[in-house]
Amino acid sequence: MALLPALASAPVLAKDAPKGASTVLAVLETTDLHATVVGYDYFKLAEEPSIGLDRTATLIAQARGQYANTVLFDNGDTIQGTALADYQALVNPVRCDQTLGIYKVMNALKYDGASIGNHEFNYGLGFLGQVTGQQFKVPGVKQPKKCAGPAFPQVLANVYSVSTKKPLFEPYRIVEKEVEAKDARGRAIKAKVKVGIIGFTPPAIMSWDKRWLDGKVYTTGVREAAEKYIPEMRRKGADVVVVISHGGLDGSPYTPDMENAGYYLAQVPGVDVMLLGHSHQLFPNASSTAPQFNLPNVDKVKGFVHGVPTVMANLLGKHLGVVALTLRADGKRWTVDKDKTTVEARAAQNADKTFVTPSAEVQALIREEHDATIKYVKTPVGSSDFRLTTYFVDVGDPSAIQVVNQAQTAYVKKYVAANLPQYAKLPVLSMSAAFKNGFAGAFDYTDVAAGQLAMNNAADLYLYPNALHAVKIDGHGLKAWLEMAARRFNTIDPAKREPQELVNPNFPSYNFDTVTSDEISYEIDVTQPPGGRVKKLMLHGAPLDLAQEFIVATNNYRASGGGNFPGLDGSKTIFASPDTSRDVLISYVRDTKHLTRKANGAARSWRFAPVKTAGPVVFHTAPGMLGIAQEAGLENVSLLQADDGLGKGFALYAVDLSK
Amino acid sequence: MKMKALLLAGLLAAQAGAAPLEAPLEARSAYQLALQVRNGDGVPADPVRARALLTQAAQGGVAPAMFVLSNMLAAGEGGPLDAKEARRWLEMAGELGYPEALQQLAMTESDPRKAELLMRQAAHAMMHRER
Numbered sequence: 001m002a003l004l005p006a007l008a009s010a011p012v013l014a015k016d017a018p019k020g021a022s023t024v025l026a027v028l029e030t031t032d033l034h035a036t037v038v039g040y041d042y043f044k045l046a047e048e049p050s051i052g053l054d055r056t057a058t059l060i061a062q063a064r065g066q067y068a069n070t071v072l073f074d075n076g077d078t079i080q081g082t083a084l085a086d087y088q089a090l091v092n093p094v095r096c097d098q099t100l101g102i103y104k105v106m107n108a109l110k111y112d113g114a115s116i117g118n119h120e121f122n123y124g125l126g127f128l129g130q131v132t133g134q135q136f137k138v139p140g141v142k143q144p145k146k147c148a149g150p151a152f153p154q155v156l157a158n159v160y161s162v163s164t165k166k167p168l169f170e171p172y173r174i175v176e177k178e179v180e181a182k183d184a185r186g187r188a189i190k191a192k193v194k195v196g197i198i199g200f201t202p203p204a205i206m207s208w209d210k211r212w213l214d215g216k217v218y219t220t221g222v223r224e225a226a227e228k229y230i231p232e233m234r235r236k237g238a239d240v241v242v243v244i245s246h247g248g249l250d251g252s253p254y255t256p257d258m259e260n261a262g263y264y265l266a267q268v269p270g271v272d273v274m275l276l277g278h279s280h281q282l283f284p285n286a287s288s289t290a291p292q293f294n295l296p297n298v299d300k301v302k303g304f305v306h307g308v309p310t311v312m313a314n315l316l317g318k319h320l321g322v323v324a325l326t327l328r329a330d331g332k333r334w335t336v337d338k339d340k341t342t343v344e345a346r347a348a349q350n351a352d353k354t355f356v357t358p359s360a361e362v363q364a365l366i367r368e369e370h371d372a373t374i375k376y377v378k379t380p381v382g383s384s385d386f387r388l389t390t391y392f393v394d395v396g397d398p399s400a401i402q403v404v405n406q407a408q409t410a411y412v413k414k415y416v417a418a419n420l421p422q423y424a425k426l427p428v429l430s431m432s433a434a435f436k437n438g439f440a441g442a443f444d445y446t447d448v449a450a451g452q453l454a455m456n457n458a459a460d461l462y463l464y465p466n467a468l469h470a471v472k473i474d475g476h477g478l479k480a481w482l483e484m485a486a487r488r489f490n491t492i493d494p495a496k497r498e499p500q501e502l503v504n505p506n507f508p509s510y511n512f513d514t515v516t517s518d519e520i521s522y523e524i525d526v527t528q529p530p531g532g533r534v535k536k537l538m539l540h541g542a543p544l545d546l547a548q549e550f551i552v553a554t555n556n557y558r559a560s561g562g563g564n565f566p567g568l569d570g571s572k573t574i575f576a577s578p579d580t581s582r583d584v585l586i587s588y589v590r591d592t593k594h595l596t597r598k599a600n601g602a603a604r605s606w607r608f609a610p611v612k613t614a615g616p617v618v619f620h621t622a623p624g625m626l627g628i629a630q631e632a633g634l635e636n637v638s639l640l641q642a643d644d645g646l647g648k649g650f651a652l653y654a655v656d657l658s659k
Numbered sequence: 660m661k662m663k664a665l666l667l668a669g670l671l672a673a674q675a676g677a678a679p680l681e682a683p684l685e686a687r688s689a690y691q692l693a694l695q696v697r698n699g700d701g702v703p704a705d706p707v708r709a710r711a712l713l714t715q716a717a718q719g720g721v722a723p724a725m726f727v728l729s730n731m732l733a734a735g736e737g738g739p740l741d742a743k744e745a746r747r748w749l750e751m752a753g754e755l756g757y758p759e760a761l762q763q764l765a766m767t768e769s770d771p772r773k774a775e776l777l778m779r780q781a782a783h784a785m786m787h788r789e790r
Contacts, residue, residue: 081779207756280776440771464762465782510766556785560723560759564730570723571694580785 016192017239019331020184025177025193026067027242029313029321030056030074031277034081034119036316037102037366039358042083042377043459049355053102055348056317057109057359063322063346069179071195072110075277075313076117076246078102079131084366084373089123091376096147100131101369103150105362112175115199115244116156117278121209125216137164138216155199155244158225160218168217171229172198174238181329193327193334196238198229200245202259202278221256222247223264230270239334240272240325248279248312249292249305263295266306272336273323274305276312282319282345283312303343311343319345380452382589386597388448388461390434391625394488394503394512395655396608397632399601400446400461402516405430406600407588408553408581409517412470415575416551423472423551423574427539429515430553431481435463437509442622442649453589462582464510466555471572475546479534480566481513482522482606486533488512492526492657497615502526502655511563513554516603525609526617526657535609555581602633612658620644623651635659686719693724697737706737717748722757725749729760753777758784 030053039052049055064070079085079102088094088101099107106114120128126143129136133149138161157171174196181191203219222245233241243265250260258264262276276283281290284303293300303310303323311321326340348356363370388400408430416423436446448457473481487507492500522537537544556576561569577584589595618640629637636659644652682690693712696705710731716724725748731737732745752760758781765777 465758465778465785466762467785508766557759557762561727561730562759562763564734564736567698569694569697569727569730571698571700 016194017329017332017334018183018189018191019329021181021189021191021329022337023069023179023181023191023193023327023334024067025179025195025240025325025327026063026070027195027240027273027275027321027323027325028060028063028070028072029244029275029311029323030072030317031246031275031313031321032077032117032280032315033074033102033317034077034315035079035085035102036082037084037105038363038370039317039355040370042373043456045374045378045456049358050349051316051318052348052358053105053109053317054358054362055356056320057105057362058356059320059346059348060109061359062356063320067324069177069193071112071175071177071242073197073242073244073275074106074111074114075244075275076115076199076201077119077277078106078114078117079128080119080122081316082373083377084369087373087376088369089127092372093127094131096130096145099148099150101366103131105365107151108361108365111150111152112177112195113153113155113173113197113244114150115197115246116154116159116169116201117246118202118205118208120201121205121212124212132169134169136168137161138168139163140216153197155197156201157198157229158200158203158220158222159205160220162216162218169199171225172196172233174233174236181327191329194237194239196233196236196241197244198226198233198241200225200243200247200261200265202247203257204259221254222258222261223254223268224256226265226268226271230268234270237333239327240336241270242273242275243271244275246278248276248281249283249295249298251292251295260292262305262310263292263298266308266310271308273325274308274310275321275323276310279312280315281312282314283310284343284345303345307338309341309343311345313345317348319347321345377456378454380454381458381586382453382593382595384448384450384453384595384600386595386601386631387450387628388446388457388595388601389625389628390437390446390509391621392629392632392634392637393434393437393509394619394621395629395634395637396604396606397629397634398514398516398603398605399597399632400448401432401434401514402603403589403595403600404432404462404581404585405516405553406592407585408432408468410588410591411468411577411579411584412551412553412575415470415577420574426472426549426551427519428470428551428553429478429517429520431485431513431515431558432554433485433511433513434509436460438621438650439509442651445622453595455586458582458586458589462585464555464557464581466557466581468553468577468579468581468584469556469559469573470551470553470575470577471559471568472549472551472574473567473572474550475537475544475548477567477572478544478550478552479537479546481552481568482515482534482537483531484563484565485511485513486524486526487530489524489526489533491529492611492613492617494527494611494613496613499616499618499654500613502617502619511565513558513565515605517605518603520605522606523609524606525611527609527611597631608655608657610658616640616654617657618652618654620646620650620652623649625651626653629653682716682720682722686716686721686724689713689719690716690721690724694727697727706731708737710737717751720755722752722755722760725752725755726757726760726763753780756780756784758782 153173156169248260313321636656641652697709713728729748761781768774
């Protein structure tokens with residue numbers, strides 16, 4: 001090969017779009033990365049290979065190896081969604097001279113452009129302006145200095161500043177891309193393609209992020225913005241117009257506040273490629289049954305919407321969108337040879353279920369921020385001398401429930417003492433339930449090891465994004481509440497010799513509220529039909545006076561009517577806390593410092609009413625956990641089968657109701 | 660990430676562009692009265708009337724009313740059990756960004772990915788609840 005004259009193989013630099021020339025340009029898309037720079041679960045503190053830009057980076061490299069000419073765009077919802085994002089925005093905010101972690105990585109991956117998703121607004125316009133290197137001119141936001149931002153353009157055509165009446169970001173950009181092409185005689189040449197990008201975000205940001213955006217910016221409809229700017233882009237010489245719309249498809253009639261306007265955007269003249277996102281779907285997707293992918297003029301197999309090649313690359317870096325365009329030049333400009341376009345969404349998961357190798361370069365670039373985030377979520381807030389789990393919560397183990405109830409009780413008592421003196425004499429109780437109780441599989445339980453407790457454990461102990469609420473009820477209300485919760489169980493026939501399932505799967509665990517307090521005790525008689533099961537309800541060892549009033553700490557879901565518990569519909573709420581239930585728990589652990597089994601994991605407010613059954617009463621939980629039941633003092637639990645035979649990984653246990 | 664805006668669009672049109680959570684006074688009053696009637700708070704408890712009042716409030720755009728109404732319909736309280744209507748009002752309340760409705764949709768969603776998204780929406784909506 002060395003014999004070949006160097007000049008013969010060197011591409012000739014010709015004019016931008018020489019007549020008869022052709023080339024292939026692959027348009028690559030990532031979307032809804034949600035700050036998932038690496039495949040890692042910050043609450044489980046474990047690798048999560050199914051997600052992460054570190055693996056998408058490998059797909060990007062592969063596509064660049066395959067196609068000589070590529071442009072790479074991100075659809076948005078980029079900067080929010082992981083503990084890493086919160087760390088860089090809220091805990092240890094990135095400085096003006098620092099580039100936000102994910103943008104730093106995207107710079108290294110040489111993105112050519114991006115749009116702005118709705119979640120970009122979640123931390124407010126001050127933060128967004130800073131990390132995107134913008135200087136927004138909007139009321140109440142001062143940005144005298146341009147901070148470090150992405151090295152690629154960010155475009156958004158349908159969000160305007162109230163002050164300037166101009167788009168907050170540049171609405172579009174024409175990216176000039178040098179490409180390797182062939183001239184009319186098939187010789188290698190260099191040429192230039194002008195790729196116009198325009199971005200859109202859902203107009204509903206105005207309500208989703210009202211507190212940040214109200215009075216500062218306004219939106220226009222997505223289609224209206226496209227109709228306004230695309231002709232302008234064409235006039236300015238865009239050969240190819242790539243629409244980057246943070247929205248999916250929706251066949252409903254178009255309105256200017258439409259969230260997923262892709263179906264209508266594709267019908268705006270002048271659109272060559274559509275990159276979609278926001279609805280976290282995969283397109284093209286031949287096997288999808290989603291109604292919006294089965295609309296007229298949507299080709300879910302080949303990836304076309306009204307004839308426009310369209311891709312949506314799922315979420316969290318799971319896929320890379322690849323639209324390969326064949327371009328032909330007429331001497332003035334390039335046009336797309338539509339018949340030769342191919343559209344793919346390439347998965348980071350291989351056919352054999354393994355995943356592509358992550359990019360070590362990406363991992364190295366984000367290492368410092370990643371480690372700092374882990375340190376942040378691992379910061380101990382306290383410790384425990386026992387393992388907090390929900391494997392046996394249905395048969396009375398309070399180990400993962402009691403601390404939540406204690407935290408809620410302490411919080412409400414304090415609040416009432418300070419702010420609601422009229423209720424100062426009422427007993428304060430707390431209700432909570434196991435949110436992780438095998439719904440998603442045998443792994444889906446709360447399980448926090450003994451030892452140090454950190455923020456990530458709090459998420460395991462309190463899964464849902466609730467706020468603490470307190471309600472005032474009387475003894476009737478309390479009994480009715482407990483009766484409702486006791487519907488968790490099937491009615492057991494003591495005479496029956498066959499095994500009987502204890503738990504009614506139609507009554508979810510998150511509605512099995514229990515008290516875990518020395519003040520209250522009761523029995524649940526599962527031989528009785530629902531509504532007549534709560535027996536021997538005592539307050540301080542004496543039968544409960546049904547006229548007695550209580551304050552009960554719970555969450556906003558329950559207090560507002562979730563689960564349809566009698567009388568709970570918002571009308572009993574005396575206090576809606578500004579603090580989340582999880583934060584209430586974290587502060588309690590922080591204040592208590594050391595949790596002990598005796599003080600924080602052994603309160604048995606309720607027991608089954610003793611009854612001898614002719615056959616076994618059975619339930620399913622994770623295998624290999626009998627020791628946990630024993631540690632919790634549940635001597636009436638035994639293992640029947642290490643595999644319950646139902647194929648979901650559960651073991652079969654029995655509970656002896658006579659003990 | 661939000662569900663179809665179709666229902667919401669119709670509702671907003673009826674409200675002439677009012678913010679979703681700022682329902683008309685009449686609807687809000689119906690909601691307050693409905694809770695009293697449902698609970699027998701100062702008036703005789705009457706679940707049938709409570710359901711009618713909640714329907715009125717829900718039709719007027721009161722998201723908390725939609726949520727309670729949905730629960731009553733699902734349980735057959737104050738009238739026949741109607742799972743379809745219950746689901747419709749739940750989704751409508753979710754459309755309006757009512758966190759409890761989004762949470763309920765998340766908790767009852769069998770697809771873990773969709774469930775997670777809905778729960779994120781619920782978390783997001785909670786962040787924006789005025790306190």
